[in-house]
Amino acid sequence: MTAAGAAVKVAPVQPESQPPVSRYFVKSFGCQMNVYDSERMGDLLAADGHVASEDVKSADIVVLNTCHIRERAAEKLYSDIGRLRKPRADGSRPLIVAAGCVAQAEGAEIGRRAPDVDVIVGPLAYHRLPALIADARNGRAVDTDMPAVSKFAHLPARRHQGAAAFLTVQEGCDKFCTFCVVPYTRGGEVSRPVTELLSEAEALVASGAVEITLIGQNVNAYDGGVADGETTLAGLMEQLAALPGLKRIRYTTSHPRDMTQALIDAHATNPKLMPYLHLPVQSGSTRILKAMNRAHTRDSYLATLERVRAARPDIALSGDFIVGFPGETEADFRDTLSLVEAVGYAQAYSFKYSQRPGTPAATMADQVPEAVKDERLARLQAALTVGSHAFNIASVGRHTEILLERPGRKPGQLIGKTPWLQSAVVNVPGARIGDLIPVAITAGQPNSVEAVPLEPKRAAA
Ligand code: SAH
Ligand code: SF4
Ligand code: F3S
Numbered sequence: 001m002t003a004a005g006a007a008v009k010v011a012p013v014q015p016e017s018q019p020p021v022s023r024y025f026v027k028s029f030g031c032q033m034n035v036y037d038s039e040r041m042g043d044l045l046a047a048d049g050h051v052a053s054e055d056v057k058s059a060d061i062v063v064l065n066t067c068h069i070r071e072r073a074a075e076k077l078y079s080d081i082g083r084l085r086k087p088r089a090d091g092s093r094p095l096i097v098a099a100g101c102v103a104q105a106e107g108a109e110i111g112r113r114a115p116d117v118d119v120i121v122g123p124l125a126y127h128r129l130p131a132l133i134a135d136a137r138n139g140r141a142v143d144t145d146m147p148a149v150s151k152f153a154h155l156p157a158r159r160h161q162g163a164a165a166f167l168t169v170q171e172g173c174d175k176f177c178t179f180c181v182v183p184y185t186r187g188g189e190v191s192r193p194v195t196e197l198l199s200e201a202e203a204l205v206a207s208g209a210v211e212i213t214l215i216g217q218n219v220n221a222y223d224g225g226v227a228d229g230e231t232t233l234a235g236l237m238e239q240l241a242a243l244p245g246l247k248r249i250r251y252t253t254s255h256p257r258d259m260t261q262a263l264i265d266a267h268a269t270n271p272k273l274m275p276y277l278h279l280p281v282q283s284g285s286t287r288i289l290k291a292m293n294r295a296h297t298r299d300s301y302l303a304t305l306e307r308v309r310a311a312r313p314d315i316a317l318s319g320d321f322i323v324g325f326p327g328e329t330e331a332d333f334r335d336t337l338s339l340v341e342a343v344g345y346a347q348a349y350s351f352k353y354s355q356r357p358g359t360p361a362a363t364m365a366d367q368v369p370e371a372v373k374d375e376r377l378a379r380l381q382a383a384l385t386v387g388s389h390a391f392n393i394a395s396v397g398r399h400t401e402i403l404l405e406r407p408g409r410k411p412g413q414l415i416g417k418t419p420w421l422q423s424a425v426v427n428v429p430g431a432r433i434g435d436l437i438p439v440a441i442t443a444g445q446p447n448s449v450e451a452v453p454l455e456p457k458r459a460a461a
Contacts, residue, residue: 003161005364007454008107009049009423019394022050022051022054022059022060022061022095022350023050023051023053023058023059023060023061024042024045024050024053024059024060024061024062024063025052025053025055025056025059025061025063026038026039026041026042026045026063027056027062027063027064027065028064028065028071029058029064029065029066029067029073029100030065030066030067030069030100030101030412031067031069031253031261032067032081032095032100032166032213032215032252032253032437033123033171033186033215033216033217034065034066034067034100035166036166036167036168036215037065037099037100037123037126037168037268038065038157039160039166040114040126040155040158041063041065041099041126041129042159043155043156043157043159043236044126044129044130044155045061045063045129045130045155046156046159047130047156049131056084057088059094060094060095061094061095061097061133062084062094062095062096062097063097063099064077064080064081064096064097064098064099064100065073065099065100065101066098066099066100066101066103066357066405067100067101067102068100068101068102068104068105068106068185069101069180069181069182069354069356070183070351070352070354070356071181071354071355071356072354074102074106077102077110077114078113078114081096082113082126083118084096084116084147085114085453086441089396089422090286091300092418093116095118095119095131095133096116096117096118096410097117097118097119097120097121097132097133098110098114098117098119098120098121098222099120099121099126099129100121100122100123101123101181101182101185101186101305102247103121103122103123103144104122104123104144104184104185104186105122105181105185105357105358106123106241107120107122107317111140111142112272115386117133117140118133118136118140118141119135119136119140119141119142119144120140120141120142120143120144120189120207121131121142122143122145122146122185123143123171123185123186124146124147124151124171124186124187124391125143125144125145125146125147125151126144126151126157127151127152127154127420128143146187148191150190152168152192152196153196156300157203157279158200158204158207159207159422160204160207160209160235161207161208162208162209162433163208163209163210163211163403163405163433163434164209164210164211164212164213164402164403164405164417165204165209165211165212165213166212166215166308167197167201167204167211167212167214167215168192168198168211168215168216168405169191169192169197169215169216169219169222169233169236170189170190170191170192170216170217170218170219170221170222171186171187171189171190172186172187172188172189172190172216172217172218173186173188173189173192173217173218174188174189174218174221175218175255175257175293175294175295176293177282177292177293177294178291178292178293178354178359178360178361178363178364179292179322179325179353179356179359181224181356182217183291183361184358184359185413186217186365187402189217189218189221190225191216191221191223191224191225192225192302193225194231194239195291196225197236197240198240201240201246201458202243205243205246206245207219208244208434209246210245210247210248210403210434210436211246211247211248211249211250211403212240212248212249212250213249213250213251213252214233214240214249214250214251214252215235215251215252215253216253217244217251217253217340218254218255218258218338219233219251219252219253219254219284220255220258220259220260220263221253221255221258222236222327223451224236226258232260232262232263233251233263233266234260234262234263234265234266234270235262235304237249237266237270237272237273238266238270239360240272241270241271241272241273241451246272246437247272247403248272248274248403248419249270249272249273249274250273250274250276250277250421251391251433252272252278253278253280253320254277254278254280255280256281256294256295256296256300256301256304257282257295257296259279259304259308261307264307264308264311265303265311267308267311267312268311268312271396272428272455273418274318274419274420274421274460275314275315275316275317276315276318276346276419276420276421277306277308277316277317278318278319278320279301279304279305279317279318279319279345280319280320280321281296281298281319281320281321281339282294282321282322282325283321283322283325283328283332283335283336284298284326284332284335284336284337284338284339285298285331285332285335285336285339286299288296288325288327288332288335289330290363291325291327292322292360292361293325294324298339301339302343303343305317305343307349313374314420316346316347316421316422317343317344317346318345318346318347318348318351318421319343319345319348319349320342320348320349320351321336321348321349321350321351322351322353323336323350323351323352323353323364323373323376323377323380323382324351324352324353324368324372324373324376324377325361325366326353326361326364326365326366326367326368326370326374327364327366327368328353331378333376333379335382337379337380337383340380340384340387341383341387342381343387344387344390344391344408345384345387345388345391346387346388346391346392346420346421346422347388347421348384348387348388348435349448350377350380350381350384352370352373352374352377353368353373353453355367370428373378383445386444388446389444389445389446391420391444392422392444392445392447392448392449393422393444393451394444395418395422395441395444396441396442396444396449397440397441398440398441399439399440399454400418400419400438400439400441401418401419401436401437401438401439402417402418402424402426402436402437402439402451403416403417403432403434403436404418404426404431404432404433404435404436405417406433407433408425412429413425413426413427414426414427414428414431416437416439417419418441418449418451422441422448423447423449424439424441424448424449424450424451425448425450425451426439426451426452426453427453428453428455428456428457428458429456429457429458430457430458431453431458435458437453437455438453438454438455439451439452439453439454440452440454
């Protein structure tokens with residue numbers, strides 16, 4: 001029996017002698033690394049002669065690029081497969097590819113729970129996607145290897161469109177926080193060589209990117225790669241700043257342990273580096289941070305932020321938080337609330353602790369009841385919203401620039417981002433996506449700012 005099963009046929013249906021041309025759709029879950037990978041899988045399929053489909057319903061190949069970080073994220077794969085496997089009006093169903101971190105962590109279980117999946121491919125092996133799709137004609141094709149040779153060397157040229165782009169500079173994690181699956185799904189820390197990154201960045205700028213966000217699971221562990229060696233993230237950003245068409249540089253996600261003085265100094269010296277830092281802390285309790293194996297304390301984290309603020313006083317700070325880690329008491333949680341108040345985050349992401357198979361915290365005693373996690377998450381999110389609202393209100397009166405990134409809801413509206421990553425909607429006749437527009441911030445909302453253009457009209461170039 002083929003992976004397609006006996007009763008339904010898998011589109012595309014073409015004679016063996018012709019190369020299959022079909023429409024693909026890549027659905028992305030999880031972090032920015034997955035957004036980048038999804039785009040690159042699209043590049044691979046396009047280079048192989050397939051064409052992008054507007055929606056999942058008319059696609060012949062559906063790639064589900066999955067996330068394993070929390071239980072709910074992982075379960076989305078199975079609900080999506082359930083929908084996709086139902087035969088369409090013409091009796092066909094798409095070829096289903098399970099990619100990403102769930103595929104890496106539980107490829108064998110996917111095979112058992114979802115026999116209709118045609119291809120299972122991990123995040124370090126997706127350069128083989130076209131070959132695996134071809135192999136899937138003879139039954140399910142699986143590749144969850146973590147090859148020593150980088151997949152990046154095998155990817156085609158980027159076809160990115162848009163003013164803002166992600167660029168993966170580093171992958172993997174050596175930190176082994178006790179709650180986290182990433183070291184198991186993405187392998188150890190590996191940096192891409194500077195030369196490879198500069199040419200990818202040049203191509204992005206040539207196709208219209210004005211802002212590049214350098215991404216990695218621990219982006220500030222960037223070390224220049226094996227071949228080029230010894231280049232830090234600050235050094236890489238200095239080289240990127242020399243690209244004339246590139247106007248803005250950002251980076252995410254950083255680990256507090258790798259927040260070097262050179263990187264902090266770059267916030268004072270690199271004029272294209274935006275005043276924004278996402279530095280996850282997870283908890284404000286040093287006791288819990290130790291149990292999490294975070295390799296920083298509450299005080300060392302706060303001291304790092306002080307150095308960052310000394311270099312760039314207007315910096316917008318962001319973080320990740322977990323509530324209900326095993327053993328977290330009400331007093332530990334209050335330490336998190338007091339840290340939030342002390343820092344004044346401009347933005348933040350907060351999660352309920354999720355037990356992940358194979359991680360040390362999953363089997364720790366004193367798991368926190370779900371109802372307690374719910375209650376703490378609500379209190380934390382209320383405190384974080386107060387902080388982001390206060391940050392946005394404090395920006396009122398600033399004259400700055402926003403980078404126009406996408407159309408707004410109403411005709412003529414465009415949505416842009418301030419240097420501090422706040423969203424603002426403007427209406428500037430003649431302005432286009434990719435333009436930097438001078439504005440004055442006039443009001444602060446909980447999750448955005450209101451701004452008026454300082455030049456109400458733009459001459460079309
Ligand atoms: N490398 C980054 C974060 C990667 S994962 C860092 O170390 O900061 C993104 C976020 O998901 C984490 O910062 C954490 O807040 C959250 N997360 C990871 N594992 C989790 C789990 N088991 N339960 C709940 N949230 C989790
Ligand atoms: Fe996960 Fe910790 Fe690594 Fe971040 S540093 S990816 S939270 S193990
Ligand atoms: Fe999820 Fe994998 Fe990213 S587990 S958060 S998609 S690294």
